[in-house]
Amino acid sequence: MTTAARATPVEDKPSFPTISYWDNWTDPQGVTHLTKCKMSTFHEDSITPTGDKVMLSTPHDGPATVTIRVQPPHWKGGWNESHQVQWIVPLSGIYFVKAMDGTSVELNPGDVLLSEDVAPVAHGTDPKGHESGNVGDAAVALQILKFGEATPSHVPCQGQ
Template sequence: MAFATASTGAARAEDVPSRPTMWYWHNWADHHGISHMTKCPLRDFDLKTMSAPAGPQWQDRLKSGPAQVIFTVQPAHWNGVWHPDPKVQWIIPLKGAWYVTAMDGHKVVMGPGEVSLGEDQLSRRDAQGHVGHDAGNVGDAPVELMVVQVGEAPTVDQPCRFK
């Protein structure tokens, strides 16, 4: 795809920035019902405008369809105990630090700008009574999150299913 220079409007191959990679954490369940946290790449970016005449920007459109956006403020020292995500949802910390611990014991701490995909709805209670994930705040301040719930059916054994 061509990338126009500001001064001439002409495109040169050496002016095209390289395709970016972004990362997200995927909390998914395997066929045994155990949840896991896997770091996943997003690489399928196209350089195009979102709305002409705005300049081109890298975009990776994962899925289209209905979504609900929820902003949450978790009080200081909030803990969600063990629970599955209510829906397949993207979670983006905006302020503060937040953690997710999967049933396999993998704990990930995320701060502002990091992204998590919650998809552990098909996890099953283990011998310790754990199901889904444990989540909570890190530190002594509230944590602000943006949650985008999507109309996707949860899957099993598909870590990094959005690429």
Template sequence: MSRATAIFLAATVPALAALSAVAQPSPPQRAYHHLWTDDQGVSHIATCPVEHFFLKSMSPPAGPQWQDPMPQQTATVMLTVQPAHWNGDWHPDPKPQWVVPLQGRWYVRAMDGTRVEMGPGDILFGEDQNVRPMPDGPYKGKKGHDAGNVGDDPVTLMVIQSANPPTIGRPCPFH
């Protein structure tokens, strides 16, 4: 190897290594709320990480984007608009469903008293189908979850209802 080649490689290899490090960004860290039911029929809300992203094009030649696919399932997609001051009272979700606020803010409260407020960009997986009425305490006779709008505006939600049966007794089933 000539001296010029050695000097060229000595200068180029570290630069290429640095460029390679810049070209490999860290995967994102995201989370969703999971409204789930324990073995006693009480609903809870857990915050679950989504962290198994990989970088890939969804449709070449489009550029790569971070993906973390969920298991395939049959689902119904709908948009809902809750009128201003909407209150859903206590009820279980009709089916396991993803709820993504698109506009406005709303809240969900589980039977254990946990309450979360969500707005655009937040995600909830509601899976409280097998709840039983609370036998005592401040939510005696209530089952499922309480939900309603926060503030004076309507709330627009994207709801994706799954045909899959609910999972009982296990929070955070998706990554």
């Protein structure tokens, strides 16, 4: 039985932010999983010489490609795998992702997915990677940040 869950983008703490995200990762046996994680590795810094300080976290750095993808209503991506580490943020509509272990999640605008299911392994006739698509009758717009030099962790919640 699959369970659909919703991500919560930000949780307030007294003086330290925590941002929830979903990690789509591949274990050492090649099976993909979806795990809810919390990013809390923030430090205080200024982004301008005269501006107020902000809280910053850099889970990945290096060259990145930013893509805005608009999927038409009822779009289904089928089973596939990520070829590089990427962060996905829905901008509009509801997007779903299902892992090989049967876990699925619905992502709403502002939710965050770390997609690092690189090099999954098919077991028998089972599909490999993840399945994804739109929920409902609306188009879905996604912002996708691809990091070609990032290495997938093969354990959950390392994007902290």
